Amino acid sequence: MTHRLKNTLAGFIKAYGTVAALLLICLVFAVLSPNAFATLGNAVNVSRQIAFLVLVAVGATLVMAAGEFDLSVGAAASLGGVMAAQLAVLGVPVPLAVLFTLAAGMVFGMANGWLVGRFKLLSFITTLATGTMLAGFTFWLTDGSTVFNQIPEVFTLWGRAVWLGLPGPSWVMACVVGMAWLLMQRTPFGRQLYAVGGNERAARLVGVNVMRHKVWAFGLCALVATGAGVLLASRLGSAHPTGGNGLFLPAYAAAFLGMTAHRSGVPHVLGSLLGAATLGILANGLTILNVPSFLQDMVTGAIVVAAVVFQKISAGPSR
């Protein structure tokens, strides 16, 4: 039992190592900028700013849990905004436009999963290619221009609403994180998905349908990414055909940061939330301190590298 206690303790220290780093960052900003950073209003602000990133990161986490990568999440987010906005402009009722867009995104993701699972392709290359195709399709939808004219007001409702003091995107983020966490930790599907990622051959041998799990993982990933794009367009009141591309790399940075907050180093939903929060708070704090954006990028990149290196060192030489 002492061994188990020690194990749990080591796990806690590891998990809290990343949390502690986040708290330290907050503390530094709070000291440097007590009146702008360390306010409740700013905290609410941050929760809205990171919502889109968290959604994409959570989607990426599902695919990473299955041992694959989806490089098309940025393109899926772009598609989400443009397609939903365009449909709304064309007069389709907004709820229907959103539902249709989400369904299209999910079908795209499931196609990715089918290609990867059925033909045993490298997901890296497959999703790079399908993502490029999707980006071209999105561009074609608008002839490359931004959709902002005649967007009905209902479309911007969710992105700009505030309920019980929290912005709409923050509510969506909280719901999606909660559901994804339950899915991954409390259902057979989530456990089997982790098994596929941990040892695909072993999972297959005991009867797990590996392909079906990959299809669903990619499908849900694209669904959430598309949703992030819709939400972003709703927030901004406009949609650009490359509007979601910027979420792609930070989402993976967040997921990798999150992996460092787990004792076995596996991708997990709360970790990705933590990672996205770290990135978001850094961006927010540095902006408040008037740090130029190029320097922000350099600091953010350095922190991700440092976290990953730190995890490798602390995990020791044993795999």
Add this chain to the structure above:
Amino acid sequence: MAVGSIACNGDGCELETASLQALMGALLQTLAAVPAALLEVRGVSKAFSGVAALSDVSLTLAAAEVHAVIGENGAGKSTLIHVLTGAQPADAGSLHLQGRHYAAASPAEAAARGVAVVHQDPQLVGSLSALDNLFIGQKFPRLPGLGRWLMDRAAMRQRAVEACTEAGLDFDVRALLDSLVGELSVTQRTQLALLRCLMSAPELLILDEPTAALTSTDAQLLLSQMDALRRRGKAVLFVSHRLDEVLQIADRITVLRNGSRVATVPARGQTAASLIAAMSGQAEAPLMSSPNAVRSARLPAKLLEIKQASTADGRLRAADLTLHAGELLGLYGLAGSGRTELLELLVGLRAGRADALSAHGQEVRVNSPQAAVARAWVLIPEDRRGHALVPGMRVRDNLTLPFLRRFASLRGFGWLSLRRERAAAVTAMKSLNIKATGPDQSVLELSGGNQQKVVFARALAMRTGQQAQVLLCDEPTQAVDVSTRRAIHQLLREHCARGGAAVVVSSDLSEMLELAQRVVVLREGVTVADLSGPNLTAPEVLRWCFALPQAPAHADTTRAR
């Protein structure tokens, strides 16, 4: 000489010289009797986690000698090669090469001392040309002057052809230098691997089962090349399962058994039968005792039957297997005979064809592991970390993975009850006495034996209701401790006594004879014998493995169909 001249003064001079001469004469005689030893292995031992793989093995290799090393699976041949080539250091003993101490710490060091090895599966890069493969890891000839950093392909080509002629290899290397290795035939690859070894002009060449994948005509080419090398004064260590080839080419034969050297004999005068007797260590095996004698009384139902199974890669060509309820069947064959492939075909992990595959007498199709699991055919794979367990997960995740839906609401599609799942894991751990700090310990932290128990506990728990479960065990006791080995034997016997059935593949023939009531022998992808009762003896099993031509009178009755 200095000693002689000092002693040589006064009266004693003549006497001293005479005794010196006698001494020299005796010395010369001794030297003449023992051929100049190129390699001397003295008392080498090697153990893996307490299990001896080689114990106190000595042998000598002379220049211009082909020395064969033979033995059953697990006799220590591979370990001996590893020690000789520096892949694994010996625990005890010493090696001398050309009179100098030899302790290669790496294959590169062995190569530098003139020891080269051709493995059964030639280590070549398929996507590169034959010419490039010859020079990988060696110094490339370079162009003169400013072209120093470019390869001189013309010089490479010339060196390859020269090496071929020098070694007296009778094949046209020029024709295949520009082909990609992936496009070459097995024979051509073996030739290429041999030539690559010879380019470093080794004194000792080790051939590890070089003919295993070759047809007999192609094997003859290799044998004649070995003869050519011998005439050029090279020493060849030849490891092979093919006794006819060993008898044809070898000067001397060393027989290993259970890691010890049993004998080193001149090949002349030996027969395949005498070699098998030496390998198995018994002229006649004792009758094996069946722990479940009751079973023979009733006629058991056929749980599984496969006929004429084959795979596209030819590793399995015509394998038959019938398994009855309550039966513990052994499947034996030399390495590469298709044992693992047959098990993997049965559980749908490997694509292949079979004339008929039936369960309970009804024809079935099993083309995916899911279909196999649904029929309660479960594979216990040989590589438990690589193929059976999910290393990053806890013990309990690994235990309950196949049947997680049992613990979920909404007929398996809702939430998991972690409490019930954990309880099931604890029960499974108790039933097999798995030693762990608890169900939440990482499975990688368990000992090898306990990891294997996790795999077995999981397999047994996969059974639902009254299903008669078939366990297909590939080397189930490999690298586990003695008590776990006993526990697994006990578990398999109990499983069969309950009406289940098991197929056990083991390289350990004595274990198989102890465990199984019937043994099916595979040779080169074909089932060649089905032995039980008085015919089930070690020499008999080995005789079928090695395809001895002369068959005793009762052979027809024991042969499969």
